Amino acid sequence: MTEAEIIKGCQKCKAQFQKELVVRYSPMLMTVSRRYSRDNETAKDNLQEAFIKIFRYIGKYKPTGSFTAWMRRIVINTSLQSLDKSCFKREISGLDELQNQPSTPPEAYSHLGAEELLDLIQQLPNGFRQVFNLNILEGYNHREISELLGITESTSRSQLLRARNYLKKMLAKRDNRIRV
Amino acid sequence: MSFEEHINRNLKNYQSDVDPNLIWENIASEIPSENEKKRRFFFIFLIFGALAFGTSHLSPDTIHGSSASLVINERVSDSDNNKYIIKGFQTFPLRTKDNQFEIINPTLSIQKQNNTLKSNTTKHNIVQVIRQAPKADASPSYGNYLIENYSQTKKIPKQNTITAIEPEIINHNTKQKERETFELAAIDMVMATVEMKERREKKIVAQEDNGDTKESTNKNKKAEFFGGVTFGWGSTKNSISSKSPIGNSYANELSEINTRSFIKDYSADLQIRFPSGFFVKSGIIFQETSTKYISAEKEHTPYSGETPELDRTPPSPDEDISKGMTFSSKPKYQNSQGSNPKDTPSSYTSSGSSPLPLLSKQVSLPISVGYLFGKGKLKMGIETGLLINIVTKCDGDFYFPNRKFSKIEKNSASPYKKNQLLKFNNQISIVYDINDKISFNLSGNYRFNPFSITKKDASFVQKQQSGGASIGMMFNLSN
Numbered sequence: 001m002t003e004a005e006i007i008k009g010c011q012k013c014k015a016q017f018q019k020e021l022v023v024r025y026s027p028m029l030m031t032v033s034r035r036y037s038r039d040n041e042t043a044k045d046n047l048q049e050a051f052i053k054i055f056r057y058i059g060k061y062k063p064t065g066s067f068t069a070w071m072r073r074i075v076i077n078t079s080l081q082s083l084d085k086s087c088f089k090r091e092i093s094g095l096d097e098l099q100n101q102p103s104t105p106p107e108a109y110s111h112l113g114a115e116e117l118l119d120l121i122q123q124l125p126n127g128f129r130q131v132f133n134l135n136i137l138e139g140y141n142h143r144e145i146s147e148l149l150g151i152t153e154s155t156s157r158s159q160l161l162r163a164r165n166y167l168k169k170m171l172a173k174r175d176n177r178i179r180v
Numbered sequence: 181m182s183f184e185e186h187i188n189r190n191l192k193n194y195q196s197d198v199d200p201n202l203i204w205e206n207i208a209s210e211i212p213s214e215n216e217k218k219r220r221f222f223f224i225f226l227i228f229g230a231l232a233f234g235t236s237h238l239s240p241d242t243i244h245g246s247s248a249s250l251v252i253n254e255r256v257s258d259s260d261n262n263k264y265i266i267k268g269f270q271t272f273p274l275r276t277k278d279n280q281f282e283i284i285n286p287t288l289s290i291q292k293q294n295n296t297l298k299s300n301t302t303k304h305n306i307v308q309v310i311r312q313a314p315k316a317d318a319s320p321s322y323g324n325y326l327i328e329n330y331s332q333t334k335k336i337p338k339q340n341t342i343t344a345i346e347p348e349i350i351n352h353n354t355k356q357k358e359r360e361t362f363e364l365a366a367i368d369m370v371m372a373t374v375e376m377k378e379r380r381e382k383k384i385v386a387q388e389d390n391g392d393t394k395e396s397t398n399k400n401k402k403a404e405f406f407g408g409v410t411f412g413w414g415s416t417k418n419s420i421s422s423k424s425p426i427g428n429s430y431a432n433e434l435s436e437i438n439t440r441s442f443i444k445d446y447s448a449d450l451q452i453r454f455p456s457g458f459f460v461k462s463g464i465i466f467q468e469t470s471t472k473y474i475s476a477e478k479e480h481t482p483y484s485g486e487t488p489e490l491d492r493t494p495p496s497p498d499e500d501i502s503k504g505m506t507f508s509s510k511p512k513y514q515n516s517q518g519s520n521p522k523d524t525p526s527s528y529t530s531s532g533s534s535p536l537p538l539l540s541k542q543v544s545l546p547i548s549v550g551y552l553f554g555k556g557k558l559k560m561g562i563e564t565g566l567l568i569n570i571v572t573k574c575d576g577d578f579y580f581p582n583r584k585f586s587k588i589e590k591n592s593a594s595p596y597k598k599n600q601l602l603k604f605n606n607q608i609s610i611v612y613d614i615n616d617k618i619s620f621n622l623s624g625n626y627r628f629n630p631f632s633i634t635k636k637d638a639s640f641v642q643k644q645q646s647g648g649a650s651i652g653m654m655f656n657l658s659n
Contacts, residue, residue: 013214022204027195034196044198048207055211109183114194117187136184137191167183
């Protein structure tokens with residue numbers, strides 16, 4: 001069953017094609033959802049919500065762009081919409097000590113696999129995690145992030161800087177535990 | 181490779197371990213299904229169907245019905261027994277090419293002038309012609325058809341074929357020529373229908389081959405039924421005379437008693453008018469007769485050979501007659517004797533009046549035949565017939581000679597016949613047809629008893645006659 005056939009079947013609301021879409025794209029989209037969520041349960045809830053939106057609006061999908069990218073965008077938007085916007089202010093305090101941290105050596109993270117990396121990202125405070133994901137993994141610039149999240153560009157930059165420092169600190173702690 | 185690049189490379193196509201079936205089970209009930217889609221389409225179809233139905237009723241019929249006046253509404257058949265409904269409307273608004281509505285006030289009138297039907301119309305008038313095809317030719321479309329049968333008698337440009345006749349509002353997008361063709365043909369059809377209707381229902385002037393005109397009567401015209409109500413007033417005069425001398429010296433002492441009664445009658449009429457002008461009429465009449473005045477005359481005539489005495493005292497009225505009356509006497513002169521009339525009075529007459537309480541209620545069945553003169557709206561009718569009394573109820577005293585005042589109904593010795601009330605009824609009327617449905621009539625009547633209303637063994641003879649006027653309305657029940 002090709003992607004085009006799945007899309008066409010889903011547009012006709014045929015259950016077999018809808019299920020095939022869920023089975024085929026759930027693992028990939030779950031990864032996206034996990035990156036934007038604090039834990040896997042929240043990620044699963046967001047993914048289910050995103051699938052409902054996908055099936056509801058698949059009739060409006062035009063095959064001019066990547067279908068996968070279109071679904072990723074829906075998952076990201078669903079995850080962001082579930083986010084409390086106040087997190088961008090609330091989680092700023094108490095993180096100044098993370099600034100100006102030395103760069104992390106490659107040996108500190110080169111051995112980390114995808115699950116471990118996802119675990120690290122999920123440990124980021126909400127605000128840091130969203131900006132980090134959007135900038136580093138999705139490729140959005142700060143202006144786009146500010147429009148997407150309803151924050152200022154400087155806040156976006158600040159959140160990204162602190163997210164990096166937070167990760168460096170977590171990697172350092174992880175590295176120390178391993179050495180000990 | 182930086183940390184961010186390391187994350188990107190590892191997570192870009194990473195497939196998380198998740199149970200897709202569980203996700204599917206959780207969302208299956210909340211996503212759009214095929215049945216739901218069908219239901220949605222059904223409701224959408226239902227809504228659009230309702231809108232389409234409403235629109236079709238608004239255009240043109242409902243629009244015509246609500247914002248325009250129906251000028252023509254005819255059902256006709258052609259030679260092939262195809263049936264047509266023909267409607268002519270004054271209507272507005274019309275849709276312009278910019279889809280904006282404009283209000284126009286067209287007029288459509290069809291009138292008969294010089295034996296020719298003429299129309300006065302604007303080009304925006306809408307005439308709707310709907311063909312009802314026979315079953316064998318059932319088709320949703322409105323095809324062409326001939327109106328040749330109808331156009332033969334008209335002095336208007338012949339347009340035997342009507343094309344593109346559809347029940348729709350003519351909009352300005354329609355090509356001018358096509359629209360004019362449509363309108364001409366449709367109006368032509370309507371005019372023919374009106375003329376046919378006139379030929380069917382009335383006398384019309386038909387054009388003869390030699391150019392002369394003469395009146396012709398349509399034999400297919402049927403009798404018309406009218407029903408109506410009438411209210412009338414009248415007065416009755418009772419003439420009473422003694423059958424034999426009373427036996428005293430004044431043999432002709434009691435000669436005549438007159439009573440006068442006032443009548444109110446209410447009637448429900450049923451009339452059948454025939455095309456020839458004759459009519460028959462029946463119904464039921466409720467009549468209330470109130471006697472409010474009685475007069476009596478007493479005349480003294482001397483015996484033969486008796487010499488009138490100039491100073492003779494006029495005779496006093498009988499006791500019965502005088503009861504409740506005020507009499508006055510005066511000499512009655514025999515002017516034919518010549519000489520000095522003042523010196524030779526031949527008799528004396530006493531007269532008086534008194535209210536006499538008597539209320540009579542009667543229900544009668546009228547049967548009459550008549551003829552209506554005239555062809556236009558104003559007609560004159562004459563009729564003659566009988567009034568058969570079927571119920572009588574009298575209250576009050578009634579006077580008759582040599583007897584005390586008696587209740588008519590309770591007195592077995594009543595001199596009156598029980599089934600006495602058969603009257604001749606003659607009437608002359610003025611009838612004005614307000615329209616095809618309603619007629620107004622004003623009539624005068626004269627009713628009389630052909631026979632005495634008293635028994636054979638009664639000591640006197642009493643006859644009644646009455647006159648009255650009535651006003652009423654008649655409604656054509658044929659349509």
